[in-house]
Every structure is written in C-alpha cells, then in structure tokens.
Amino acid sequence: MKPLKEFTIPFVGLKIGKHQFNFDIKETFFEHFEYEDFNSVKVKADVILEKKSTLLELNFKISGFVNINCDLTNEPYDQIIENDFNLVVNFGDEYNDENIDILILPHGTYEISIQQYIYELIVLAVPIKRVHPGVEDGTLDSDILEKLEELSPGLKEKNEQNEDDIDPRWNTLKKLLTDK
Template sequence: MDRLRNYGIPFKGLKEGKHLFNYEIGEEFFKLFEQPLVEKGGLRADVELNKSSALLTLSFKIDGDVETVCDNCLETLTLPVENESLMYIKFGEEYDEPTEEIIVLPHEENEINVAQLIYEFICVALPIRHVHPEDEDGNVTCDAEMVNQLDNYLVEEKTDEEQDDDIDPRWAALKNLVDKSNK
C-alpha cells in the first residue's frame, strides 16, 4: 500500500464541509496495478470530499484520454475518458463494501486511499469494444493491411442447414421428437 500513499486522503484532521483533491493520472499511476487494462494515458481526477459527522461523500470527476489497442486491427488507439461518480463512506466495526456506492470503514481509520477507486472508474468509463472511429463517410479507419491479414484467418461459421447435415442420425431422430412435441 506504500506505493499508493500519494492517493490517500486523511479525513480525520479536516473540518466538516467540502475539500478538493486533484490528481494527475499518467503511466506511473497505471504501473501501480497488477495487469492493468490500461497502461498509458493522460487524465485528471478531481475528488471532492464532503465531510459530515456521520458520513463522508466522495465526488469523482475524471477527464482525459487513455491509450489502448484496437480490437479490430491491433493498432494503438486513443480513447476519451469521462466519468463522474459518487462514493459514500460510512463508519462501522470492520471494513465492508455492502454496495457498489458504499464503503464501510472501521471507526479507527483516519485515511481513505482513492487510487483503486480512480482506476476502477477509468476502466468503467471505457467502451466495451475498443475500435477506431469511422471517418466522415462512414468508412472504418482501422489499419487496412492488418484487417486484410486478419480476414485471411477468419473462420466462417456454418449455417443451421450445414450444421443439421453434420448431426449424428441418432440425435437427429431425437431432435425430430422434440420438434414434434413443441407443436
């Protein structure tokens, strides 16, 4: 946890009210995590801590770009990241995460480390598929040479008719029974 100490927010000594913390997120940040989904990027994370006597509210605003690999052509791709999230910190007997938005810290804790939360919010903000955007004419902007190479190795799936031809005759008879019973 020592390597994450720059992302700790000591809340015990703070007055009640709002406090702002700013973090510059780059390659060094992503190296803090084992097998990161993202390894490079330039982002800014603004964390606003609203402290009250019974509850801490953390508001995260993350903006910037990350570098990743295109799922289609395997070329480097820059994706924009934008995320706004809330976390609620309650106090209890032991550490717990009862929901995605609530963390329970032991009463004796005096600091919360936000590095893991920032990393997770960045990952959640990424699209499921990482692909180059289309140009103005609707054409794919992926590396054409690589896409052509990958097309050479594309395995075509069989149609239902072709698959039915490959079925063992004993199973085909059973399938006919099922088909008749569904009518």
C-alpha cells in the same frame, strides 16, 4: 496491495464542508496494479470530499484519454474516457465494502485510500469493444483491415447468385402467386 500515499486522503483534520482533490493519472499508476492494457494514460481525476458530522461523501469524476490497441486491427489509438461515481463513507464497528456505494470504516480511522476507486473508474470507462475511429469512418488504411475484408464471407457473393441457382420447387410456388 500496498496503498499509494498520494491517493490517501487524511480526513481527520479537515473542516466540515467540501474539499477538492485533483490527481493526474499516468502509466505508473497502472504499473502498481500490474495492468498492462494501456499504452499510455493521461487522465485527470477530480475528487470532491464533503465532510459531514457523521459521514463523508466522495464524488469522483475522471476525464482524459488512454491509448489502447484496436481489437480489429491492433492499431493504437487514443480513447477518450469520462466517468463519475459517488461514494458514501460511514463509520461502524468494522470495515465493510460489500455495498458498492457505501463504505464502512472502523471508528478511529483517520484516512481513506481512494486508489482502487480511481482504478476501477478508469478501467470501466473503456468500452468493451475497442474499435479504432478510423475503422468506423473508413479513413484507416491498414493491411489487417484489407485482409479481413478479403477473407470475410462476402455479402457480394450472396447478391451475385443467379436465379438459376434457386431450387426449381420455389419457381413452382411463385407461379401460384401469379396465377390468381
């Protein structure tokens, strides 16, 4: 995958110390990754790069919302997301990203692409089960929800069972408890 230029940070000319980078993430960012689960995206990514003499420390913080469809009703809603991640970039003989928190870049590298880290932070911040807030508090009026309630195996039916439906052997056992 070709890296996006706006998410590539050239660190060679930066002074030792902290440097802040801000990115506004929109739907076009996810088109690059061919990820189509989001209807719309408005996320702000703040990256603080701390350059030290032998390594780099990156601190990612994302916040905003993604518009997704509810798993129960398929109604779109805005899901607020927040996430953060720390990455240490060290330098070695060859590229190595096997460790989740440490990235090793070859000596002589002058820039780092952070698009994959931002993508993963946003996607992983979305809950696995996507439930519209209106479903949880009962304010969402949806035909699908009404149909789900109608077709669900009812708890009402269990409560409406008469004691006559109980196996008569249990009644005999109940007498043993009361005959003491």
